[in-house]
Amino acid sequence: MTANPRLKATFERLNGRAALIPYITTGDPSVTATVPLMHALVKAGADVIELGVPFSDPMADGSVIQRAAERAVARGVSLRTVLDMVAQFRETDETTPVVLMGYANPIEAMGQQVFAQAAGHAGVDGVLTVDYPPEECEDFVQYLTDYQVDPIFLLAPTSTDARIQRIADIARGYVYYVSLKGVTGSASLDVADVAKQLQRIRQYVTIPVGVGFGIRDAQNAQKVAEHADAVVIGSKIIETMEQNFNEHGDDALAIKAAADWLESVHQALIA
Numbered sequence: 001m002t003a004n005p006r007l008k009a010t011f012e013r014l015n016g017r018a019a020l021i022p023y024i025t026t027g028d029p030s031v032t033a034t035v036p037l038m039h040a041l042v043k044a045g046a047d048v049i050e051l052g053v054p055f056s057d058p059m060a061d062g063s064v065i066q067r068a069a070e071r072a073v074a075r076g077v078s079l080r081t082v083l084d085m086v087a088q089f090r091e092t093d094e095t096t097p098v099v100l101m102g103y104a105n106p107i108e109a110m111g112q113q114v115f116a117q118a119a120g121h122a123g124v125d126g127v128l129t130v131d132y133p134p135e136e137c138e139d140f141v142q143y144l145t146d147y148q149v150d151p152i153f154l155l156a157p158t159s160t161d162a163r164i165q166r167i168a169d170i171a172r173g174y175v176y177y178v179s180l181k182g183v184t185g186s187a188s189l190d191v192a193d194v195a196k197q198l199q200r201i202r203q204y205v206t207i208p209v210g211v212g213f214g215i216r217d218a219q220n221a222q223k224v225a226e227h228a229d230a231v232v233i234g235s236k237i238i239e240t241m242e243q244n245f246n247e248h249g250d251d252a253l254a255i256k257a258a259a260d261w262l263e264s265v266h267q268a269l270i271a
Contacts, residue, residue, distance in 0.1 A: 004097070004125045004126060004148050004149060004150040004172065004173055005148065006095065006096075006097040006125045007048070007097045007099075007125050007126060007150055007172075007173040007174065008173075009095075010047055010048060010095075010096075010097055011174070011208050011229065011230075014047065017225075017269065017270065018224075018225035018228055018229060018230055018231050018269060019047040019048055019174075019208070019210070019229065019230035019231070020045055020046055020047050020048075020221075020230075020231055020233075020262070020265060020266055020269055021046065021047065021048040021049070021050055021099075021210060021212075021230050021231065021232045021233070022041050022046050022049065022050065022232075022233055022234070022237050022258075022262055023050040023051075023052060023065075023101065023212070023232060023233065023234030023237065023238075024037060024038070024041070024049070024050070024051060024052060024234070024237060024238065024258075025052040025054055025065060025068035025069055025071075025072050025238060026051055026052060026053060026054060026072060026077055026081065026082045026085055027054055027071070027072030027073075027075050027077035027081065028054075028068040028069075028071050028072050028238065028241070029071075029241050029242070029245045029251050029254045029255075030075070030251050031072075031075055031076075031077060031081070032251070033251040033254070033255060034051075034085050035085055035088045035089050036251075036252075036255060037255045037258065037259075038051070038085075038089050038093075038098075039089070039092070039093065040255050040256070040258070040259040041237075041258065041259055041262055042093060042096050043259065044259040044260070044262040044263040044266060045262060045263055045265070045266025045267075045269075045270075046096070046262060046266075047096070047097075047230075048096065048097045048098070048099060048125075048230070049089075049096060049097070049098045049099070050099045050100075050101050050128075050232060050234070051082060051085070051086065051098055051099065051100055051101070052065065052068070052069070052100075052101050052102060052234075053079055053082050053100055053101065053102030053103070053106055054068075054069040054072035054073045054077045054082075054102075055069060055073070055102055055103045055105060055106060056069075056070075056073055057103075062235055064235040064238050064239045064242070065234060065235055065238060067242070068238045068242070078106070079102075079106040079107070079109075079110055079115070080110075080118075082100065082102075083118050083119060083122040083124070084122070086098050086100075086119075086122040086123050086124050087121075087122040087123060089123070090122070090123035094123075097125040097126065097173075098123065098124055098125055098126075099124070099125060099126035099127065099128060099150075099152060099173070100119065100124055100126070100127045100128070101127075101128045101129075101130070102128075102129060102130070103129065103130055103131050104129055104130075104131045104132050107129060107140075112139065112140045112143050113143045115143075116140070116143035116144045116146065116147050116149060117143075117147055119144070119147065119149050120144075120146075120147025120148060120149050121147070124149055125149065125150060125173065126149060126150035126151070126152045126172075126173040126174075127144055127149055127150070127151060127152065128152040128153070128154065128176060130154065134153055134163070134166050134167050134170055134171075135166065137151075138170075141170050145172065150171075150172035150173030150174075151170060151171060151172055151173075152171060152172070152173050152174060152175065152176060153167045153170075153171045153175060153176070154175075154176050154177075154178055155167060155175055155176070155177045155178065155201060155209075156177075156178045157178070157179075157180070157193070157197060161200075161204070164200070164201055164203075164204045164205065165204045167205070168204040168205045168206070171205070171207060172207065173207065173208075174207055174208040174209065174210050174229065174230055175201070175205050175207060175208070175209050175210070176210050176211075176212060176232065177194070177197065177198065177201060177209055177210065177211050177212075177228070178212065178213045179193075179194050179197075179211050179212065179213050179214050179215075179224075180213045180214045189214040189215065189216075189220055189224075191220070191223045191224060191227070194211055194224060194227060194228070195226075195227040198211070198227050198228060208229030208230055209228060209229050209230070210228060210229060210230030210231065210232050211224050211227075211228040211230070211231060211232065212231070212232030212233070212234065213232075215231060215232070215233050215236070216233075216235070216236045217236070217265075218264050218265045218267070218268035219268070221233065221265045221268060221269060222268045222269060222271070225269050231265075231269070233262075233265065236261070237258050237261065237262060240257050240258050240261050241254040241255070241257060241258045242254075243257075244257040244258075
């Protein structure tokens with residue numbers, strides 16, 4: 001299978017430094033703010049953007065991202081909207097990879113092959129679908145790779161060696177290791193356990209391994225980056241925007257708050 005060129009080039013360019021991957025929900029803090037927010041995060045040091053596809057029942061997400069998804073769904077944001085946002089982003093940024101993260105229902109509603117083609121044409125580089133188990137999505141993986149979109153999968157502390165091997169066989173781009181048993185934004189993060197789990201995963205997985213869930217400050221990001229190939233941060237960014245928007249009611253100020261916070265993490269990773 002052919003790897004996505006943008007993701008591959010990004011990890012090669014970093015030459016061992018962990019990639020910084022912020023997650024945001026499309027349509028939050030507003031629909032018109034999404035593309036400017038993506039550009040602001042890139043300027044602040046994002047190496048890859050994970051763009052959340054709003055869904056009414058986001059089972060893997062904690063309360064912060066759930067609220068963002070609810071706000072976006074209420075604004076009418078659909079999977080088509082998300083793809084349109086990626087296409088708009090690509091008009092002025094042809095190098096930063098964009099990975100969609102979401103759930104199976106919107107993809108099934110559109111049709112797997114139709115979605116894969118539309119994603120490839122919009123400029124999507126990878127797709128992580130939380131509730132597509134690797135044992136049951138061979139056709140979907142093939143559709144994605146036909147359009148040079150990398151299928152990205154989750155691993156967890158509870159993943160068996162057999163599950164890790166199965167994902168190693170079909171995943172492209174990077175693998176996303178969920179560092180906690182729980183939902184996004186959970187409180188505690190055991191970096192020593194993360195390091196131990198990554199060592200086990202790398203016995204099977206040869207592509208980059210990113211770590212997410214529970215990274216809420218620059219210090220933790222820096223510690224995780226010593227072991228991971230990428231650091232994924234979502235809840236803290238969305239929470240920062242949410243608090244700022246609730247206080248000021250201004251998209252531009254919310255975007256600036258998120259970008260300023262991400263820049264502090266970026267500085268920690270390159271220190």
